[in-house]
Amino acid sequence: MANDKQSSSELPEKEPLKVLLLAHSYWPEHSPPQRRWSAFIRDFRHAGWQVDVVAPVAHFPVGRRELPREEAGVPFRTQRGRFGERIMRVPFIPHGNSQLGRLVDQCFSAVMSIPGSLLRRRPDVIVATAPSLPILAAGFIVSRIRRVPLVVEMRDAWPDLARDARLVQGSVKSVVEHVVEFIQNRAELVVTVTEGFADTLRARGVRNVSTVSNGLDVDTIPVLPAPDMDKEVFTALYLGNHGASQRLDVIIRASALVGSSMRLTLVGHGTQRKDLVRLARELDAPVTFLPSLHGPEVLEQYAKADTCIVSLRDDWKSFKTTVPSKTYEVLAIGRHVTAVVLGEAERIVRDAGAGDVVKAHPEAIAALWRGLAADRGRLIRSEDSRQWVKENADYSQLSARYMNVISELAGRPPGVL
Numbered sequence: 003m004a005n006d007k008q009s010s011s012e013l014p015e016k017e018p019l020k021v022l023l024l025a026h027s028y029w030p031e032h033s034p035p036q037r038r039w040s041a042f043i044r045d046f047r048h049a050g051w052q053v054d055v056v057a058p059v060a061h062f063p064v065g066r067r068e069l070p071r072e073e074a075g076v077p078f079r080t081q082r083g084r085f086g087e088r089i090m091r092v093p094f095i096p097h098g099n100s101q102l103g104r105l106v107d108q109c110f111s112a113v114m115s116i117p118g119s120l121l122r123r124r125p126d127v128i129v130a131t132a133p134s135l136p137i138l139a140a141g142f143i144v145s146r147i148r149r150v151p152l153v154v155e156m157r158d159a160w161p162d163l164a165r166d167a168r169l170v171q172g173s174v175k176s177v178v179e180h181v182v183e184f185i186q187n188r189a190e191l192v193v194t195v196t197e198g199f200a201d202t203l204r205a206r207g208v209r210n211v212s213t214v215s216n217g218l219d220v221d222t223i224p225v226l227p228a229p230d231m232d233k234e235v236f237t238a239l240y241l242g243n244h245g246a247s248q249r250l251d252v253i254i255r256a257s258a259l260v261g262s263s264m265r266l267t268l269v270g271h272g273t274q275r276k277d278l279v280r281l282a283r284e285l286d287a288p289v290t291f292l293p294s295l296h297g298p299e300v301l302e303q304y305a306k307a308d309t310c311i312v313s314l315r316d317d318w319k320s321f322k323t324t325v326p327s328k329t330y331e332v333l334a335i336g337r338h339v340t341a342v343v344l345g346e347a348e349r350i351v352r353d354a355g356a357g358d359v360v361k362a363h364p365e366a367i368a369a370l371w372r373g374l375a376a377d378r379g380r381l382i383r384s385e386d387s388r389q390w391v392k393e394n395a396d397y398s399q400l401s402a403r404y405m406n407v408i409s410e411l412a413g414r415p416p417g418v419l
Contacts, residue, residue, distance in 0.1 A: 019412055020052045022125035024115050024141045026108055026134035028057035029083060030073050032296055034327050035131055035157070036062075038216060044085045045401035053087040054122045058094040058111040063271050063294065065097040065107065078118060092118040099273055112136030119144040126412040131155040135182060142185045151190035151411045156199065157216070158324065191411050193404075198323030198346045212407045216327040217395035220388065223334040224301065228382045229308045236264040236375035238340065239307035241300065242328050244272030249315040249362060251281055252342070256367035258287035264371060269303060270294050304335050308381050309357065309374060313342040316362040325350060330395045332356070333387040338380070340370065354390035356383070 027033040029040055043053050060074035061067050067074045075081045075091030083089050092114035097103030115137065119128075128150055130141025138154055145152035186192050186203065192211045194200040200213045229237075238257070244250055250268065257266040268278070269292045282289040295303065304310070310332040314321040322345030329347060332339050339357030341348065348359050360370045374380055409415065 018050050018052050019127070019409065019414060020123065020125040021046060021054070021408065022119060022122060022128045022144075023053065023055045023057075024119065024128065024130040024137050024144070025055065025057045026111060026131075026137050027062045028055055028060075028089065030069060031060045031062040032294065033062050034216070037218075038157075038327075039131065040084070041217075041219065041397040042401050042404055043083070043087050045397070046405065047085040047087060049405060051405075052123075053085075054125065055083065055087055055089045056092060056115045056118045056122065057089060058107075058114075059091045061094050061096070065099065065103065067096075077114075078121070088122070090118045090122055099271075099275075101273055108134045109136045112140040115140045116143055120147065124148055125150055127151050127153060127408050129153040129155060129408075131157060133158040135178070138185050139181065142188070152188075153191045153193055153408065153411065154185060154189040155193045156186070156203075157195050158320075191407060193407070195327075196323050196325050196346050202323060212403075214400050214404045214407070215395055216325065216330060217397050217400045218330050218334060218391070219398075220334050220392045220396045223331065225334075225336045225385075225388060226301075226305055229337075229378070231378050233308070233378075234263075236260070236371060237306055237308045238264065238266045238311055238371065239269070239303055239309070239337075240267070240311040240313065241269040241295075241303065242326065244268065244270050244275040244278055246274060247315060247318070247321070248272075248274075248313050249342075250274065250278055250313065252362050252364055253311060253313060253367065254278060254282050254285065254287050254289055255364035256371065257289055258282075258285040259364055259368035260288075260371050260375075262288055263375065264288055265290065267292060267303060267307070269300075304337060307337055308378070309338040309340045309371070310335075311340045311342065312347065312351070313362075314344070314347065316342070316344050321345065321347075330391050334391045336383050336385075336388060338374070338383060339387075340367065342367065350390075354387040356387040356390075 025035050027035045029036055046053055059067055059077060060069055077091055077093040079091060081089040081091060092111055095107045095110045097107045128141055128145045130138050132138055141152055186208050192203060192208055194213050195215050197213050200211045203211050257264060266289045271294055279291055312326050312329050314324060314326060325347040333354050333356050339351055341351040341357060341359045342362050351359055358370055360366050
C-alpha cells in the first residue's frame with residue numbers, strides 16, 4: 003500500500019519570497035539609501051529572494067544625469083543590478099541644489115513610481131524607504147492596489163523633523179504631518195534605524211515597529227594606524243551632507259578660533275555648501291572644501307585626519323533619536339571622534355569609547371581641539387569602537403534581522419524562503 007504522505011524530497015518547493023523596493027536613490031549612485039539597500043539586497047539575493055527595485059534614473063547628487071545611459075538607466079526600462087535584482091527606472095525632473103527643486107523632483111518621481119511598480123511582478127512585500135516623503139505615499143498606493151503588505155522605512159524622524167526644520171508652514175505643514183502619520187499608522191510594519199524613534203512611534207500608537215539600524219560591512223573597513231604623534235598641524239575631517247541639519251557653520255567658526263595651527267577638511271555637498279564656503283572665506287578659517295569622494299580617496303582623507311567630526315544640530319528635538327550614518331564608519335576605521343550630537347548618537351559614541359562629545363558651540367569645540375593637539379595621546383583609539391560596530395551594526399547581522407521581520411510579515415517562518 004502506497005504511503006499517503008509525501009517524503010520531504012517530494013514536497014513542492016516554496017517559491018522564493020519576492021520583495022519590491024521603492025527608493026528615491028539607488029545604485030550606481032553613491033548615497034546613504036544606496037549603500038544601505040545595496041548591502042541588504044546583496045544578502046537577500048544570496049538567500050534566494052527575488053528583488054525588484056523602482057527608482058529614478060540615476061541623477062544624485064547634482065540633480066541631473068551624468069553617467070552614461072546604460073549605467074544611469076532609461077525611464078520605464080528594466081535594468082539588471084549588481085546582484086541580479088531587477089531595477090525599473092522612472093523619470094526625474096532635472097534640478098539644482100535647492101530644497102524646492104529636490105522636492106518637486108521627488109514628487110514627480112514618486113508619482114512615476116506608481117505605474118513603474120505596477121509593471122513589475124506582484125511582490126509578497128513592498129518596502130518604501132524615506133527620507134523622500136513622496137515615495138512613502140507611492141508605496142502606500144501601490145501596496146493597496148496590489149493588496150500586499152507595506153513596510154515603511156523611516157531613516158529619519160519624520161514628521162518630527164519637518165516640525166523642527168519648519169520645511170513647510172501653516173496648513174500645508176499640517177497636511178504633510180497628517181499624511182506621514184496616516185501612512186505610518188496603516189503600514190503593516192514601520193522600520194526605524196534607531197530605537198529612540200521606534201519608541202516615539204510606539205508611544206503614538208503605531209502598532210508594529212521594528213528597528214534595523216544603519217551599518218556597514220566591518221570586514222571591508224581597514225583599521226588605520228594611529229595618527230602621527232609628532233605632527234605640528236592638528237587636522238579635523240568631516241564627510242557627509244552640508245545641510246541645515248549638520249550646522250557646519252559652528253564647526254567652521256571653531257576652526258577659525260583655533261587658527262593656523264589646525265586644518266579642517268569638509269568633504270561632500272549640500273544645500274548649505276555655498277554659504278559655508280562664503281563663511282570660511284569671511285572668517286579666514288583654515289578650511290579646505292572637497293567634493294564627494296569614494297573608495298581609496300576617502301581612506302586617504304581618513305588617514306590624514308587626527309579626528310573625525312559627527313555633527314547634528316542640538317536645537318532640533320528630533321535629532322535626539324537620530325544617528326548620522328557616517329558614525330559607524332568612523333567608529334570602525336579607528337579614528338578619534340569629535341561628536342557634536344545628542345541622545346542616541348551621544349550614547350553610542352560614549353558606549354563605544356570612540357572619542358569626545360562636545361556642545362555645539364564654537365568655543366567648546368575649539369577648546370576640545372586645542373586640548374587634543376596639546377595631548378595627542380588622546381587621539382589613540384583602542385579596538386573597542388570597532389568591536390562595538392561589529393556587534394551592533396554589521397550588515398551581516400542587520401540583513402538577517404531585516405529578513406526575519408519581512409519573512410514574518412509575508413507569513414513565512416524566519417530564515418525560510
